[in-house]
Amino acid sequence: MSEAQEPTVPPVRFDDPADVPEVRWRVTAAMFYGNKAAVLGIAVLAAILLVGLFGPLLLQADPFAIVGAPLTAPGELRPLGTDYLGRDVLAGMIHGTRPTLIVALSATAFTVVIGLSVGAVAGFYGGRIDNLLMRITEFFQVLPPLVFAMVIVAIMGAHFMTVIIAIGVTTWTNLARLTRAEFLKIKEREFVLADRAIGVRDSRLILRVLLPNALPPLIIAVTLQTGLTIIYEAALSFLGLTDPDIMTWGKMIGLSRDFFFDAWWSVTFPGLAILLTTLCIALIGDGLNDAFNPRLRGR
Amino acid sequence: MSTAIVQRIVYGLLLLIAVITLNFLLIQLAPGDVVDVLLTEAGGGDPAVAAQIRAAYGLDQPVYVQLLTYLAKMLTGDLGYSYYFDEPVLSLLLDALPATVMLVLSALLLAMVIGTLLGVIAALRPQGLSSHIVTVLSLLGYATPVFWLGMMVLLLFSQYLPWFPAFGMRTIPMPETPLARALDVLHHMVLPTFTLSILYLASYSRLSRASMLDVLGSDYIRTARSKGLAEYVVIFKHALKNAALPIVTIAGLQVGSVFSGAVLVETVFSLPGVGPLLYESILRRDYPVMLGVLFGAAVTTVVANIITDLVYRVLDPRIRGIS
Numbered sequence: 001m002s003e004a005q006e007p008t009v010p011p012v013r014f015d016d017p018a019d020v021p022e023v024r025w026r027v028t029a030a031m032f033y034g035n036k037a038a039v040l041g042i043a044v045l046a047a048i049l050l051v052g053l054f055g056p057l058l059l060q061a062d063p064f065a066i067v068g069a070p071l072t073a074p075g076e077l078r079p080l081g082t083d084y085l086g087r088d089v090l091a092g093m094i095h096g097t098r099p100t101l102i103v104a105l106s107a108t109a110f111t112v113v114i115g116l117s118v119g120a121v122a123g124f125y126g127g128r129i130d131n132l133l134m135r136i137t138e139f140f141q142v143l144p145p146l147v148f149a150m151v152i153v154a155i156m157g158a159h160f161m162t163v164i165i166a167i168g169v170t171t172w173t174n175l176a177r178l179t180r181a182e183f184l185k186i187k188e189r190e191f192v193l194a195d196r197a198i199g200v201r202d203s204r205l206i207l208r209v210l211l212p213n214a215l216p217p218l219i220i221a222v223t224l225q226t227g228l229t230i231i232y233e234a235a236l237s238f239l240g241l242t243d244p245d246i247m248t249w250g251k252m253i254g255l256s257r258d259f260f261f262d263a264w265w266s267v268t269f270p271g272l273a274i275l276l277t278t279l280c281i282a283l284i285g286d287g288l289n290d291a292f293n294p295r296l297r298g299r
Numbered sequence: 300m301s302t303a304i305v306q307r308i309v310y311g312l313l314l315l316i317a318v319i320t321l322n323f324l325l326i327q328l329a330p331g332d333v334v335d336v337l338l339t340e341a342g343g344g345d346p347a348v349a350a351q352i353r354a355a356y357g358l359d360q361p362v363y364v365q366l367l368t369y370l371a372k373m374l375t376g377d378l379g380y381s382y383y384f385d386e387p388v389l390s391l392l393l394d395a396l397p398a399t400v401m402l403v404l405s406a407l408l409l410a411m412v413i414g415t416l417l418g419v420i421a422a423l424r425p426q427g428l429s430s431h432i433v434t435v436l437s438l439l440g441y442a443t444p445v446f447w448l449g450m451m452v453l454l455l456f457s458q459y460l461p462w463f464p465a466f467g468m469r470t471i472p473m474p475e476t477p478l479a480r481a482l483d484v485l486h487h488m489v490l491p492t493f494t495l496s497i498l499y500l501a502s503y504s505r506l507s508r509a510s511m512l513d514v515l516g517s518d519y520i521r522t523a524r525s526k527g528l529a530e531y532v533v534i535f536k537h538a539l540k541n542a543a544l545p546i547v548t549i550a551g552l553q554v555g556s557v558f559s560g561a562v563l564v565e566t567v568f569s570l571p572g573v574g575p576l577l578y579e580s581i582l583r584r585d586y587p588v589m590l591g592v593l594f595g596a597a598v599t600t601v602v603a604n605i606i607t608d609l610v611y612r613v614l615d616p617r618i619r620g621i622s
Contacts, residue, residue, distance in 0.1 A: 141552075142314050142604075143321075144596045146559030147577065151589050154581040155329045224441070231444045235563055238446050239578060253447060257567075261465075264454050271447035278442035286438070 028216075031291035038287020041280040048277055052097035061088060063095035063247040071263045081265040083256050089266055092252050093273050099246040100274075103160055104230040110168030111229065112175060112222055119179025120206050124187060130180070137173050145170040146235060153241040160243040167232055171225070178221050182214035189213075216292040220285055227281035234274050249273050307608055311601040318597040319373045322590040323366050329586055334358065378594065379587030383580065388591035391576060396595055398468060399572035402561045403554065403599075405488065406495035411550060413496075414503025419539060421504065422511035433504045440501025445560045449494045449567035456490060463490050466569040491568045495560050499553060506549060510542040544615055551607025555600045 032038055061067070066086040067078075074081040080089040122133040152166040186192060187210060195209055234250030236242060242251050249270040256266035334352050353359050357368055372379075378388035417436075421429040457465040464470070468487045474480050514520065515538055523533045565574030573592050580588035 139314055139317050141555060142318065142597050142600045143593065144555040144558040144562075144600065146562055147593055147596045150562075150577060150581060151325065151593050154584070154589060155325055155586070157330075227442065231442075234444050235446060238444075238563070239566065239581075241581070250444070253450070257450075260450055260454070261458055267447065267450050268454075271444060271451070274444050274447065275442055279438065282438050282441050 028291045031294060032287050035287040035290060037283045038291075041283030041287065044276065045280040045284070048097065048273075048280070049101070051094060052101050055094040055097060059091060059094050061091040061095070063087065063092040065091075067091075071259065071266075073263075074265050080269045081263065083252070083263065083266040084259040089252070089269055092247055093249065093270055096247045096249050096252060096270070097273070099160075100230070100233070100248040100250070101277075103163060103246075103248065104226065104233050107164045107167035107171075107233060108222070108226045108229045110164055111171045111225060114168055114172035115175025116179050116211075116218070118172065119176035119181075120183055120211065122176070123180035123183025124202070124206050124210065126184075133176075134180075137176050140170070140173050143170070146232070149232075149236060150239065150241055153236060158241055158243060160246060163233065163236060163242060166236070167229060171229065171232065175218075175221055175225065178217060179214065182217060183210055186210055186213050220288045220292065223281060223285040223288060227278040227285070230274060230278055230281075303612075304605075304609065307605050311605055314601055315594075315597060316370065316374075318594060319370055320366065322373075322594060323369050325590060326586060327362070373594065378591045381580070381585055381588045383583040383585040384588065388587050391588060392573070392591050392595045395571065395573045395576045396599070398570055399558070399561050399565065399574070400599060402488070402491060402495060402564065402570065402572060403557050405492045406561070407499065407550060407553070407557055409492060410496040410499035410503050411546065414500040415507040415539075415543070415546060417500075417504040418507025418509075419511055419534065419542075421508045422515060423534070425512065430508070433501075433508055437501040437505040440498045443498065445494065445498055446563040446567050448497070449491070449564055452490050452494050453567070463487075468570050487570075491564050491570060494567075495557065495564045498560065499557065502549070502553075503546060507542060507546055510545050511538060514538045514542045540614075544611070547607060547610055547614060551604055551611075554603040554607075555596075558596055558599060 064087065067088045068082050068086050070082060070084050070086040072078055072082040072086070078088055078090070080093070082088055083092070118133050118137065122130040149166040149170045152169065153162050156162040156165070192205065192209055195205060200209070233242075233248070234253070237248045237250030238254035238257070240251075240254055242248060252270040253267045256263065260267040334349050338349060350359070357365060360368075376389055378392065380386075381388055381391060384391055417429065417433060421427070421433045424430060453465055456463050464487050468484055469480070470483050470487075474483050520533060520538055523537045524530075528537075561572065562574035562577060564570070565572040566578055569575065573595065577589065577592045579585075580592070
């Protein structure tokens with residue numbers, strides 16, 4: 001092989017303007033922004049992100065500091081009350097925003113990398129490679145995710161990196177299956193065959209041809225996965241399987257577990273923070289779904 | 300059909316062997332070994348004694364020999380011994396699994412029945428109130444952390460309105476007649492089952508709604524209606540029978556996820572299932588129990604998958620002949 005140059009793809013002509021990718025994406029975006037619930041989700045989520053970014057600067061309290069009598073009910077001085085050690089619940093929630101989101105987003109990123117790689121390779125190459133990768137996927141599906149993640153964190157030690165690894169290792173299977181199914185659907189289409197025929201490299205085919213065309217369902221799935229990861233991380237934190245040095249919403253609930261009959265506020269408010277965040281993500285996911293599949297609206 | 304089932308079971312066994320191998324690898328990953336734990340508990344000991352114990356446990360053998368020994372032991376039901384509970388892991392698991400399996404099954408059944416009904420009603424009126432309820436439920440079902448929901452349910456229905464007991468699975472002392480005892484367990488299981496099922500109820504209602512909408516548009520439904528069958532016969536006998544197939548598939552796939560949810564719910568409601576067992580064993584660094592629970596969970600999922608496969612074959616005659 002002496003050719004050093006990547007073969008150039010001739011420009012494609014579209015008969016229907018709605019088939020031009022740029023137009024399609026613009027229509028999708030317009031539909032998404034026309035969805036009030038989804039836009040509300042984006043706005044509230046942005047507010048939560050701002051709290052995560054700037055909250056600790058505005059409220060320079062130590063979330064671990066004891067500031068008052070234990071189990072003080074919400075009142076003027078402590079709007080959301082104090083927990084069993086006299087720590088401020090509001091301060092904990094504000095300072096807990098950033099770690100909660102960082103761990104959840106990194107874990108989702110890890111899940112996406114594993115899921116997309118496995119699914120893309122299995123769907124693209126097919127045959128024995130596909131068979132092997134799907135067997136591995138089935139193997140991981142036999143292990144209940146939370147139980148597996150608990151064992152991983154318990155054995156590797158509670159550190160935020162091990163939490164991220166544990167979540168990634170136990171949640172990638174759905175994304176892998178979805179990516180594989182999409183790749184199988186697309187890889188026999190004419191434009192892919194044409195690219196193959198002119199000798200486009202495999203890696204370029206996967207990343208520049210197949211992946212962009214498989215994006216719509218994957219974007220929806222990744223959005224929803226982010227919400228699930230937030231809940232998943234909260235569950236691990238709740239069980240005490242979390243970095244001892246960081247405060248997260250799930251950990252606040254877990255720490256107050258034995259006292260929640262005496263202080264409903266110490267578990268209710270951090271839980272509402274989780275619920276609000278995941279609810280926004282769900283609304284965004286629904287909006288994306290409607291925007292990408294206008295014909296399936298309401299299903 | 301029977302060869303297909305045999306194949307399925309053999310495949311399940313292979314998966315379990317893979318799980319045992321994974322468990323073995325996890326033990327290798329853990330810092331220190333049994334001997335370190337024993338010596339630490341005994342307050343230290345000299346290296347010669349440690350080597351002697353290692354030889355007695357076969358820990359001086361090459362790794363692959365250890366793996367084969369471990370596989371043989373696990374497959375014959377010897378899941379190891381708990382340092383902390385001072386009991387064989389198998390008997391701990393057999394004590395804890397029934398409560399968990401009961402919780403998982405009752406929650407799944409409840410979610411399936413109510414969820415499917417709700418979905419069917421919603422499919423009959425795609426723009427009606429029931430459709431909105433399905434939408435809101437599926438949003439909340441997706442977004443709510445199950446352990447937090449359990450606490451909220453306890454605050455509401457056990458503290459504020461003292462209708463249900465907050466902890467455990469039985470009243471102590473136990474009621475005398477068997478009927479009263481059964482009712483007592485039922486009374487304790489209401490809140491945990493409700494908590495666990497509500498999350499899955501949402502996904503079933505959404506799924507059965509979509510599935511029913513698909514089926515209701517097909518020709519044979521119009522035929523059934525045009526020959527003058529009663530509407531409920533068309534809906535439940537003709538439509539639901541076909542719409543139920545994806546629901547069964549999803550139920551089978553969800554067992555692992557429901558098992559995870561059950562671990563959390565049991566921890567919140569202090570039920571004597573594998574959840575608290577796993578939690579305790581992690582606190583005590585009791586590795587054989589942890590890995591035993593992981594193995595028990597995998598066995599449960601594999602068995603559930605095989606059963607789903609069987610149910611599917613009964614429901615869908617088209618795949619009966621295919622292996």
